[in-house]
Amino acid sequence: MASAEPVLRESAAPASPSPAAERASFAEAPRVELDAHYYDPRRSQPVPVRVFASETRLRVSGAAVDVECALAAARIAPPVLGATLDGVLLPSGAKIETADKAAIERLRQLSGRPVPFGRIHRAEQSWPLAILATLLVVGALVVAYVWAIPVATLRIARASPGLAQRIGHGTLALLDVELRPSELGVSERERLQGVFASVAAEHPGRNLKLEFRKAGVANAFSLPDGTVVLTDEIVQLSQHDDQLLGVLYHEAGHVVHGHGLRRAVESSVLALLATAYYGDADQVTAIAAGLPLAYARSHYSREEELEADAAAFDGLRRHGKDPRHFARMLQALERAAGGSDRQLQYLSSHPATSERVRRFEATASP
Amino acid sequence: MRIERSVLVLAMRADDFYTNRYRMDEPARSLKWRFTGRASEYFRVWIIGVVLSLLTLGIYSAWAKVRSQQYFYRHTWLDGSSFEYIASPRELLRGRLVFAALIGGLFVLQVVFTPAVFVSLALLLAATPWVIVRSTAFRAKSSVYRNVPLRLEASASRAYGVFFGGYATTLLSCGLAYPGARWRRLEFIVDGLRYGSAKFVWFTERDAFYSAYLRATLFMLPAFAAAVLRPELPFLAGLPAQLISSGAVLLASVYLRGVTANLLFGGVRIGPHELRSRQRFWPLCGLYATSSLAVLATLGLAIPWAKVRLARYRVDSLTLMARGPLDVSAELDPSRRRGYGDAAADLGGIDLGIG
Numbered sequence: 001m002a003s004a005e006p007v008l009r010e011s012a013a014p015a016s017p018s019p020a021a022e023r024a025s026f027a028e029a030p031r032v033e034l035d036a037h038y039y040d041p042r043r044s045q046p047v048p049v050r051v052f053a054s055e056t057r058l059r060v061s062g063a064a065v066d067v068e069c070a071l072a073a074a075r076i077a078p079p080v081l082g083a084t085l086d087g088v089l090l091p092s093g094a095k096i097e098t099a100d101k102a103a104i105e106r107l108r109q110l111s112g113r114p115v116p117f118g119r120i121h122r123a124e125q126s127w128p129l130a131i132l133a134t135l136l137v138v139g140a141l142v143v144a145y146v147w148a149i150p151v152a153t154l155r156i157a158r159a160s161p162g163l164a165q166r167i168g169h170g171t172l173a174l175l176d177v178e179l180r181p182s183e184l185g186v187s188e189r190e191r192l193q194g195v196f197a198s199v200a201a202e203h204p205g206r207n208l209k210l211e212f213r214k215a216g217v218a219n220a221f222s223l224p225d226g227t228v229v230l231t232d233e234i235v236q237l238s239q240h241d242d243q244l245l246g247v248l249y250h251e252a253g254h255v256v257h258g259h260g261l262r263r264a265v266e267s268s269v270l271a272l273l274a275t276a277y278y279g280d281a282d283q284v285t286a287i288a289a290g291l292p293l294a295y296a297r298s299h300y301s302r303e304e305e306l307e308a309d310a311a312a313f314d315g316l317r318r319h320g321k322d323p324r325h326f327a328r329m330l331q332a333l334e335r336a337a338g339g340s341d342r343q344l345q346y347l348s349s350h351p352a353t354s355e356r357v358r359r360f361e362a363t364a365s366p
Numbered sequence: 367m368r369i370e371r372s373v374l375v376l377a378m379r380a381d382d383f384y385t386n387r388y389r390m391d392e393p394a395r396s397l398k399w400r401f402t403g404r405a406s407e408y409f410r411v412w413i414i415g416v417v418l419s420l421l422t423l424g425i426y427s428a429w430a431k432v433r434s435q436q437y438f439y440r441h442t443w444l445d446g447s448s449f450e451y452i453a454s455p456r457e458l459l460r461g462r463l464v465f466a467a468l469i470g471g472l473f474v475l476q477v478v479f480t481p482a483v484f485v486s487l488a489l490l491l492a493a494t495p496w497v498i499v500r501s502t503a504f505r506a507k508s509s510v511y512r513n514v515p516l517r518l519e520a521s522a523s524r525a526y527g528v529f530f531g532g533y534a535t536t537l538l539s540c541g542l543a544y545p546g547a548r549w550r551r552l553e554f555i556v557d558g559l560r561y562g563s564a565k566f567v568w569f570t571e572r573d574a575f576y577s578a579y580l581r582a583t584l585f586m587l588p589a590f591a592a593a594v595l596r597p598e599l600p601f602l603a604g605l606p607a608q609l610i611s612s613g614a615v616l617l618a619s620v621y622l623r624g625v626t627a628n629l630l631f632g633g634v635r636i637g638p639h640e641l642r643s644r645q646r647f648w649p650l651c652g653l654y655a656t657s658s659l660a661v662l663a664t665l666g667l668a669i670p671w672a673k674v675r676l677a678r679y680r681v682d683s684l685t686l687m688a689r690g691p692l693d694v695s696a697e698l699d700p701s702r703r704r705g706y707g708d709a710a711a712d713l714g715g716i717d718l719g720i721g
Binding site for chain 1: 447
């Protein structure tokens, strides 16, 4: 420390006794003593000092430094695990830093001020508590995964059909940036609308309607507001209207079970979980950390596909059609996907086609 | 395949590329940075934060973040002193709530009125330079070494020139000018940093960024090869091709991370002192690979271990070439008087890694 610099002296707090009396109390028995480095408020140069604390006063003394202030005015750094330095900020903006953690702990007790993160720090010191916390987190994840998320999202989705309407409307408008108008003939479209009318008639409250788009990919999808979209390519791929009837029942099943909105709610709940759990994990590690979430998502979507398949099965049965038509359609989609990567899109979120086909064959044959 | 072998050779030599070419004459002292955090300690810090964040529906995450930062800063050492993180969790929470409200509002708006999606995109684009400058300024003044905080002196209007200039050249060049644009952004931010009376100067050259990105694209050659050769070679179809291309992308991204960290930190002069960063390619790959596997296998419980290892590697590869004593003089910021957890309000909490 440059000796030309003026020595700082903190002004006494109004309520405290006279500085002279305090000096006397230091001389007799300082309650806490420690070695530290002193930093002037305007300079980052460490100056070795000795620090004395009485019940009410703090005194910092070393070569060219003699500073005193009310103990209650000093801010002690939050405690942190491990061998670290602990700082004490004086009201002038000066600071002392020490490696003497035991002395700093006594100083915290002596000052009687609430310690920032004090209780958290006590919790962090305990291994049993850490293990309990781990069990709690893992338990919460398991409960959320198998029960809470599906049930809660289902309730929300069923409770607010109005929201579904608006989301669906916005989605198709957004998708239309990518999709082109259908090039199917008017008669073909009218015929398929007729097929669809029998599906829609079974769910009068759901506002089901059918749209056609050209997408370059054989695909069918539904939106939460009840819009079912067939692409030109899936219509061309099908060999029989009953195959498409199965697809339409499948998509209507998604709408009726509220899958679209469920998906939206699920992703936001999972995102909340992810922020609490992963926080600011490094990006590359975050990819690994995100995989269980991706798995959770695809697990839900597989369950939804099976639910929609069941709707297709029942629908075809009610019409007196062979449910295996839908199985044929699935196989055709898979074959088409084999030829081109892009067609994998329809199948990626779905369970293995062979498994779904097997379910149909097994239940349809007896 | 010859191409792949040459890429492998190139990758093994990658360490040579990392060395910083822009050194000055050998200074008096080389001060190693040191990180002393331990996974066993940080795990407990982290798990308490996770539990409380879950119990409070995410509110506590601001406190958990501050607690993590306190741990990492206090265990980062240079020349016998450690760093300190002094941001207030309340400020962070406020920043996060404002941000969440904004995003939520825009989402609702576009549900009700679809074309609003373009409005929100434009708003996000327009806000980005401002947000990056404010959040960097917040992080800077929350970082204290020897009682002197860092600070960022960067005008928002110049930030707009730099960022939008970068967007424009990147767009016009179909992405080819991206390394230059990123270099310019980093130069703008680093040159704006101050440590007390010491000014930061960034002397990494633009060409170094271009050559780093060029080399990173060479890592992608196997992926391109797999895509092109796929129809002729049936065994390359499907899974093997996907493995080759995703492996190439991962290697390229690890390479870019290491090399840009070295160019970013290794090009910093603070007053008379100079930083060196020596992250090496293969150790970094090993670190990322093992960390990712551990995180995956433990459903995320290994995240603290991964973070501590990465921090140790990054900090331990830093050296400060110091000429003379490190001390600086500093203006006394009146807000510092209020002490821990009272750093003046800013848009905190939006932590965008600009590095």
